[in-house]
Amino acid sequence: MNNFTYYNPTQAVFGKGQLSELNKLVPAKANILITYGGGSVKRLGTLDRVKEELATSERKLFEFGGIEANPQFETAMKAVDIVRSEGIDFLLAVGGGSVMDATKFIALAGASDAHIGKERELMFHGFAPVPVERAIPMGTVVTLPATGSEMNGFSVISDGHEKLPIFSPLTFPVFSILDPELTYTLPERQVANGVVDTFVHVLEQYITYPVDARFQDRVAEGILQTLIEVGPETLANPEDYNARANLFWCATMALSGVVGSGVPQDWTTHMIGHEITALFGLDHARTLAIVQSPLWKIRKEKKQAKLAQYAERVWGIHEGSESEKADQAIAKTEAFFRSLGMKTTLSENDISKEDIPKVIHALEKHGMTQLSESGDFTLEHAQEVLELAV
Amino acid sequence: MNNFTYYNPTQAVFGKGQLSELNKLVPAKANILITYGGGSVKRLGTLDRVKEELATSERKLFEFGGIEANPQFETAMKAVDIVRSEGIDFLLAVGGGSVMDATKFIALAGASDAHIGKERELMFHGFAPVPVERAIPMGTVVTLPATGSEMNGFSVISDGHEKLPIFSPLTFPVFSILDPELTYTLPERQVANGVVDTFVHVLEQYITYPVDARFQDRVAEGILQTLIEVGPETLANPEDYNARANLFWCATMALSGVVGSGVPQDWTTHMIGHEITALFGLDHARTLAIVQSPLWKIRKEKKQAKLAQYAERVWGIHEGSESEKADQAIAKTEAFFRSLGMKTTLSENDISKEDIPKVIHALEKHGMTQLSESGDFTLEHAQEVLELAV
Numbered sequence: 089m090n091n092f093t094y095y096n097p098t099q100a101v102f103g104k105g106q107l108s109e110l111n112k113l114v115p116a117k118a119n120i121l122i123t124y125g126g127g128s129v130k131r132l133g134t135l136d137r138v139k140e141e142l143a144t145s146e147r148k149l150f151e152f153g154g155i156e157a158n159p160q161f162e163t164a165m166k167a168v169d170i171v172r173s174e175g176i177d178f179l180l181a182v183g184g185g186s187v188m189d190a191t192k193f194i195a196l197a198g199a200s201d202a203h204i205g206k207e208r209e210l211m212f213h214g215f216a217p218v219p220v221e222r223a224i225p226m227g228t229v230v231t232l233p234a235t236g237s238e239m240n241g242f243s244v245i246s247d248g249h250e251k252l253p254i255f256s257p258l259t260f261p262v263f264s265i266l267d268p269e270l271t272y273t274l275p276e277r278q279v280a281n282g283v284v285d286t287f288v289h290v291l292e293q294y295i296t297y298p299v300d301a302r303f304q305d306r307v308a309e310g311i312l313q314t315l316i317e318v319g320p321e322t323l324a325n326p327e328d329y330n331a332r333a334n335l336f337w338c339a340t341m342a343l344s345g346v347v348g349s350g351v352p353q354d355w356t357t358h359m360i361g362h363e364i365t366a367l368f369g370l371d372h373a374r375t376l377a378i379v380q381s382p383l384w385k386i387r388k389e390k391k392q393a394k395l396a397q398y399a400e401r402v403w404g405i406h407e408g409s410e411s412e413k414a415d416q417a418i419a420k421t422e423a424f425f426r427s428l429g430m431k432t433t434l435s436e437n438d439i440s441k442e443d444i445p446k447v448i449h450a451l452e453k454h455g456m457t458q459l460s461e462s463g464d465f466t467l468e469h470a471q472e473v474l475e476l477a478v
Numbered sequence: 479m480n481n482f483t484y485y486n487p488t489q490a491v492f493g494k495g496q497l498s499e500l501n502k503l504v505p506a507k508a509n510i511l512i513t514y515g516g517g518s519v520k521r522l523g524t525l526d527r528v529k530e531e532l533a534t535s536e537r538k539l540f541e542f543g544g545i546e547a548n549p550q551f552e553t554a555m556k557a558v559d560i561v562r563s564e565g566i567d568f569l570l571a572v573g574g575g576s577v578m579d580a581t582k583f584i585a586l587a588g589a590s591d592a593h594i595g596k597e598r599e600l601m602f603h604g605f606a607p608v609p610v611e612r613a614i615p616m617g618t619v620v621t622l623p624a625t626g627s628e629m630n631g632f633s634v635i636s637d638g639h640e641k642l643p644i645f646s647p648l649t650f651p652v653f654s655i656l657d658p659e660l661t662y663t664l665p666e667r668q669v670a671n672g673v674v675d676t677f678v679h680v681l682e683q684y685i686t687y688p689v690d691a692r693f694q695d696r697v698a699e700g701i702l703q704t705l706i707e708v709g710p711e712t713l714a715n716p717e718d719y720n721a722r723a724n725l726f727w728c729a730t731m732a733l734s735g736v737v738g739s740g741v742p743q744d745w746t747t748h749m750i751g752h753e754i755t756a757l758f759g760l761d762h763a764r765t766l767a768i769v770q771s772p773l774w775k776i777r778k779e780k781k782q783a784k785l786a787q788y789a790e791r792v793w794g795i796h797e798g799s800e801s802e803k804a805d806q807a808i809a810k811t812e813a814f815f816r817s818l819g820m821k822t823t824l825s826e827n828d829i830s831k832e833d834i835p836k837v838i839h840a841l842e843k844h845g846m847t848q849l850s851e852s853g854d855f856t857l858e859h860a861q862e863v864l865e866l867a868v
Contacts, residue, residue: 089723091493096486102740103481300720302704303727310696317692330690333479337693337740346736350492350727 171198185235236343561588575625624672626733
């Protein structure tokens with residue numbers, strides 16, 4: 089097992105009706121900015137319920153809606169203006185990963201006048217902590233189980249066609265309200281995306297090289313097994329509480345640090361996927377479903393031991409050599425994604441072989457030339473993966 | 479899945495050589511009280527290394543040693559006197575569960591003059607939060623993987639022959655340094671105790687009635703499987719880093735909230751075990767190894783579904799009816815404890831049938847008359863369990 093620091097101070101408030109805890113969780117006598125997305129939280133009444141809960145104390149409420157999928161720097165900056173002009177003390181994100189991620193950026197950029205005019209600089213630190221002293225405290229009311237952003241300090245912000253990861257331990261939400269019932273009305277496509285996104289979050293922390301981290305491996309396998317069960321269940325019966333609750337808690341736990349502490353982590357699939365989303369607008373999860381299998385095929389030798397373990401423990405494949413088990417696990421994974429409605433090739437998603445150089449160029453531009461858990465995944469490997477994905 | 483709040487703000491700093499992080503983690507310019515136990519941390523040099531690390535900044539260091547196994551209220555009160563007289567700002571527990579638990583009590587009792595003369599009152603709130611406003615912040619350097627006290631707000635304090643649970647969210651350690659190498663010199667008996675203690679911590683949160691909490695169940699099963707593997711490994715080869723590291727992280731995670739959030743919890747085995755320790759001085763883990771199997775036999779009907787799941791997923795038992803699988807799981811568990819050197823009957827531990835009324839009386843005195851996940855485990859049940867344990 090590798091050395092590690094595990095730290096996750098977010099209070100997760102999980103279950104039916106937990107929105108009623110909001111008044112206790114949000115500071116009283118504060119100026120609150122509620123952030124949200126494209127309007128579904130308005131249409132479905134979630135925003136009104138949030139405001140009702142908060143109105144029971146002397147708070148001044150402000151709203152900022154219209155945060156888009158793959159939230160843009162320019163959009164977040166409009167909210168930063170409100171933070172500055174209204175003296176906002178607390179941010180409350182109501183939505184999914186995009187709203188939470190944008191709010192994390194707002195929390196960092198809006199916390200100090202020292203960032204005025206230099207906000208873009210906050211975006212170029214990769215996975216290293218952003219060098220800032222403070223962030224505005226934030227909470228979340230999560231309406232989409234997928235990104236796990238509700239229980240970590242990571243976010244992803246887009247700047248035009250650039251999609252960039254940002255990390256700060258200051259942007260762990262103080263609390264996250266996770267009520268599975270608030271997610272019943274999600275479109276099928278978004279639920280399927282959430283299952284795949286969570287699945288690949290775990291794979292990035294699990295299918296690497298073995299370091300004998302048995303707790304972490306088994307937690308990873310437990311989440312994967314659960315997703316294989318509840319993914320189809322919750323798509324077929326969106327109002328089956330337990331199926332949705334199990335998906336939700338798996339999504340939150342997948343990126344909470346419990347799986348990834350003390351083990352090597354890959355994230356190549358995500359980095360390639362981010363470029364595809366930024367260039368062609370394809371949903372994040374769908375890019376992951378395209379990249380994952382070809383990546384494993386190209387990197388099979390390095391990942392074979394863990395792929396075979398995954399084959400055995402998650403898919404129940406006990407026959408064949410280590411290599412054959414790995415092959416079967418790759419096939420099973422792709423079939424699982426397809427069963428959830430993913431189109432797992434570039435061409436099925438209207439991206440052609442001729443588009444590959446754009447992705448390679450973007451990876452190069454963003455310094456993604458030494459990816460993977462061992463830092464030896466080059467642009468040549470990315471080229472091979474994408475050719476295999478056509 | 480039940481509704482729940484999951485919250486664990488402790489920073490776990492895990493791995494080889496992590497003691498060198500101490501200077502960064504402990505406040506500078508503070509009065510620090512270092513607490514420890516019977517002298518092994520002195521003899522083995524751990525205490526000196528701790529003091530060396532802390533001496534690099536302007537801290538005033540105080541020491542309080544001699545905290546016994548099953549730490550006594552009167553012992554902890556001597557440290558509370560030092561806290562008051564020296565204006566201690568931060569407590570650093572160096573040791574195992576007893577030292578950490580005593581330090582949590584010191585952190586609560588010493589935090590405010592309002593408690594002077596009323597410190598004993600802090601001990602009688604069971605699992606409900608102690609009604610206090612603040613606690614002195616504390617960190618830990620853990621030398622024994624067992625109780626999980628390093629990553630939760632629970633402690634157990636003895637007052638003469640009474641052994642009482644105490645909980646406060648204010649006593650989560652700010653940080654816990656978990657270096658497996660610091661535990662290499664532990665006596666075999668203590669390592670075996672740690673394996674059993676961790677195992678039963680998980681069982682108390684897992685062998686209850688099913689609520690379809692799939693992540694939590696699989697984390698529980700993952701820890702149990704790992705303990706079955708690494709228990710014998712780490713006893714046979716105390717300096718096998720990975721075996722000890724896997725035991726250690728499982729011990730910490732077992733009581734961190736990850737297993738027990740959203741599921742019913744039992745704790746009957748612990749409550750009966752505490753009385754046996756308080757009355758007869760037997761090691762905590764050894765009392766658990768005595769009580770667990772008879773308790774399951776008496777409560778088999780209520781626990782059969784989860785016992786059968788445990789049989790299948792942890793012990794690989796796939797033949798037979800649900801009832802037969804449950805029986806086999808009970809037998810396997812007891813055999814596992816015996817393989818670690820536990821004597822699993824009362825009589826093997828010099829406690830006779832004639833001693834049973836003392837235990838029943840103690841349970842009654844402490845209000846332990848409606849135990850278990852469903853609150854229907856009475857003194858009559860406890861009597862049956864203990865008779866079966868003779």
